[in-house]
Amino acid sequence: MRADAARNREKVLVAARELFAEQGFDVPLDEIAAKAGVGPGTVYRHFPTKQALFQAVTEARVSAMIASAEPSADAGADLFAFLGKMADEATAKRDMSDAIAVPSELRDSLHATLGGLLGRAQEAGAVRADITTKDLVALMKGMLQSMHEGANPAVLLEIVLSGLQSSRKP
Amino acid sequence: MRADAARNREKVLVAARELFAEQGFDVPLDEIAAKAGVGPGTVYRHFPTKQALFQAVTEARVSAMIASAEPSADAGADLFAFLGKMADEATAKRDMSDAIAVPSELRDSLHATLGGLLGRAQEAGAVRADITTKDLVALMKGMLQSMHEGANPAVLLEIVLSGLQSSRKP
DNA sequence: CAACATACGGAACGCACGCCCCGGTTGGCA
DNA sequence: TGCCAACCGGGGCGTGCGTTCCGTATGTTG
Numbered sequence: 001m002r003a004d005a006a007r008n009r010e011k012v013l014v015a016a017r018e019l020f021a022e023q024g025f026d027v028p029l030d031e032i033a034a035k036a037g038v039g040p041g042t043v044y045r046h047f048p049t050k051q052a053l054f055q056a057v058t059e060a061r062v063s064a065m066i067a068s069a070e071p072s073a074d075a076g077a078d079l080f081a082f083l084g085k086m087a088d089e090a091t092a093k094r095d096m097s098d099a100i101a102v103p104s105e106l107r108d109s110l111h112a113t114l115g116g117l118l119g120r121a122q123e124a125g126a127v128r129a130d131i132t133t134k135d136l137v138a139l140m141k142g143m144l145q146s147m148h149e150g151a152n153p154a155v156l157l158e159i160v161l162s163g164l165q166s167s168r169k170p
Numbered sequence: 171m172r173a174d175a176a177r178n179r180e181k182v183l184v185a186a187r188e189l190f191a192e193q194g195f196d197v198p199l200d201e202i203a204a205k206a207g208v209g210p211g212t213v214y215r216h217f218p219t220k221q222a223l224f225q226a227v228t229e230a231r232v233s234a235m236i237a238s239a240e241p242s243a244d245a246g247a248d249l250f251a252f253l254g255k256m257a258d259e260a261t262a263k264r265d266m267s268d269a270i271a272v273p274s275e276l277r278d279s280l281h282a283t284l285g286g287l288l289g290r291a292q293e294a295g296a297v298r299a300d301i302t303t304k305d306l307v308a309l310m311k312g313m314l315q316s317m318h319e320g321a322n323p324a325v326l327l328e329i330v331l332s333g334l335q336s337s338r339k340p
Numbered sequence: 341c342a343a344c345a346t347a348c349g350g351a352a353c354g355c356a357c358g359c360c361c362c363g364g365t366t367g368g369c370a
Numbered sequence: 371t372g373c374c375a376a377c378c379g380g381g382g383c384g385t386g387c388g389t390t391c392c393g394t395a396t397g398t399t400g
Contacts, residue, residue, distance in 0.1 A: 173398090174396075174397065175397090198386075199387080200387080200388090211390075211392095214390075219388085219389085220388065
């Protein structure tokens with residue numbers, strides 16, 4: 001690989017990282033290219049599609065998060081800690097809320113991780129048993145999106161967490 | 171107004187009602203026109219913008235819902251009943267989840283209604299005090315959207331309702 | 341029945357986006 | 371240093387959408 005090619009690839013990654021974090025997946029690719037100081041064509045030389053670029057940018061953080069989900073003695077706490085971590089990430093960077101939605105292997109791994117944590121937490125009786133992985137994913141997707149619309153992220157998270165474990169008061 | 175104009179206006183409303191209910195606000199306006207058997211231009215003769223058409227279609231149901239939110243002795247139950255009604259509507263018709271998001275006076279009234287119900291429920295001590303109207307709206311928006319992605323609407327609603335009133339277990 | 345305003349349809353416009361192509365340039369190897 | 375392959379930039383294509391324009395058709399009125 002030529003030196004300038006490697007340099008440009010890096011510039012694209014840096015620009016994409018910043019803009020995806022600021023504006024999420026919906027940021028126009030031309031804007032990323034402009035911020036990187038290259039043409040759109042150059043972006044596509046290094047990444048076959050916009051989603052591939054997104055995956056390249058989020059891979060490190062999402063993988064780290066998935067890796068951090070090691071089971072402990074308290075399965076309920078494990079799940080809640082993971083959801084909290086996702087909420088924290090999503091509060092700081094807008095791209096986390098898209099990582100759970102944009103199609104990619106990464107997203108599938110994330111869903112699988114959530115499913116595993118949920119299952120163990122349910123077996124331990126820490127969360128209500130009638131929730132499916134799909135439900136949890138949809139719930140989180142909605143919550144993460146809501147966090148970027150002026151709502152208080154901490155409050156939203158608490159509502160979801162308490163809702164997961166308890167049934168309604170009579 | 172000419173007779174055929176009135177007829178076409180009605181055909182557009184019927185088609186829009188069905189398609190907005192099926193696919194939400196995102197349905198292309200040309201599709202509505204095609205289903206109504208008219209050209210796109212005709213739609214715009216009767217409704218200045220797509221949002222105006224959407225408002226015309228959802229006005230009756232949303233207004234009815236707002237009107238049904240009369241305070242009773244139990245402010246908490248009032249709020250929960252209203253949220254349940256919204257969830258039911260959103261489960262059946264896809265346009266309810268957009269009525270809370272698409273800019274219009276209707277949406278603002280809806281938000282105001284939610285704010286009023288929330289305030290009274292909080293005064294009554296039925297829901298946690300640290301939730302703002304913005305939080306509630308964002309939460310509902312996320313939940314309603316999630317309902318159209320394969321999740322179980324009833325479970326989602328229960329999670330939100332129980333989350334609203336209780337704090338997390340220690 | 342004539343004549344005119346009113347309304348129609350759908351082609352066309354403007355915009356934004358993801359993605360591709362090509363003439364020119366540049367880096368690295370012989 | 372000279373040459374070639376690799377790479378660059380950005381203009382351009384295709385698509386989909388909301389919206390507008392205008393020649394034509396049609397309902398209404400005297």
